[in-house]
Amino acid sequence: MIEPTAEDVIGAVISTLERDIAPNVTADDDGYTASLCRTVGQLLRSVRSRLRLEEAALAEDNAELRALLGEWAPALPSGARQQVEQSLDPAADRSADRTVTRLQEEAKRLRQALVVLIEAIPEREHPARAAGRAYLANQLLRERPWQVDAFDGPRR
């Protein structure tokens, strides 16, 4: 069964929460419970967007970071180089599937390697550090749809 999709179900949850439940919240608590309803509704919007977009974003993100680390690993001191190269080892992928979970684990491993690179190169203007910042700008842009754009009202 494909339909209803997870997005459709989350949409129904949001509608019910905001159309049917929140307006009837009358707890005498300075609006605290109504405020929680707003937080729930907005976070559901974020999750709906993330479900749709995260897998492709992570695949693109990991590919960019792999290329960056592969290019600059040889420029690092030996200890740091070894750590970064280990993060690029295909054997580090314990699973062959393309699920979001696997991509997330790969992202954590590669981002840890970028931390190693940043800490190993003290010069801010070193091209590897500049490449790292360019990657970070792209990473933030890829997450923007579910971390910024998905929200359409007060969170509290």
Added chain:
Amino acid sequence: MIRLEDRAEVGLWFRERLGTEADDLTVEQVARISQGVSRETWIVDAKVVRGDATTEESFVVRRDLPDGSVIPMPLREEFEVYHRLAASPVPTARALWFEDDPRWQPDERPAYVRTKVDGDWRLDFLSSDDPADDERKIAASKEHLEKLALLHTSDWRALGFGEIGTVPDSPAACATALLDDLRDRLSAFQFEPSPAVAEGFAQLRATAPADAPVIALCKGTNGHGEEVWAGGQIVAMSDWELWRLGDPAYDFAQLQEMVPEIVRDGRRLWGWPEALEFYRERSGIEITPERLSWYRGCYGLIQFSYAHHSAHRLAHGAGSIRLAWNASEVQYRSQLKLASAFGFVPREEIRT
């Protein structure tokens, strides 16, 4: 254990703890307020009898969320800050007691109680562009700066703050002490690597100022929405969760909306240069633009610290929606702050 939603039980608790401070007490209402997300805040309204007089008084009960706090600062420390400030000239609520006796802890959670100071959190005229409001805006800004000067020149050693916070080795070490504290705090719970944070630390380490003139008691988040106002004055400085001993520039970097830029007919009436000069006259402390800029850069790390702490709590089974929001949007926005301070602003953000 008592239940915080049960007025009678809260009355028993308060009568026990207030002891001889009150002859009798009747709780009229207990209500949670929505302000603030890091911890729970409840207001207890009571009739208090002392001798022949009966007064209506309100108290604040503070405790962690059911799943812990957003900010990785222990509740006990927050109480100790208020407790120590009582002996200072800084206006604050009075801390009454910390409840760590399981027989009295509301809903089996530690809590502390302080007096409630009446006043306003919001000053609507601050957002006005009407020239008729200029005088009030400048007066409010000066009042806030006066209170910061009072705080920054208080004798923190005599008040006992050296016992509960990191004391930098010297004024010159204030900046690196902040970075060390942030690193140590993060290392206690950081469970996901963050290159943005690593880039921030690297740049801040390389540029840490060593010319702070004093080690001062600092508040952390301050300004509009953080203090209680009445009659044009601050009657209580509130929200001390990011307090520390350090460079007063730390506070100016976290100052919210209390330095309005006012220019009329091409003539400057008020703004940052005027505010910092006013503060220098009152406190004798100079805040340089360089130090202010450096501490503003730190704010992304501070915000990341508490947002990531929320993510850590979620990963360990917490279920509060406010933790989830902090761990999601707030954590992302902390990285946007880092991006702005350290040179990796996304193209989309530059356009918008």
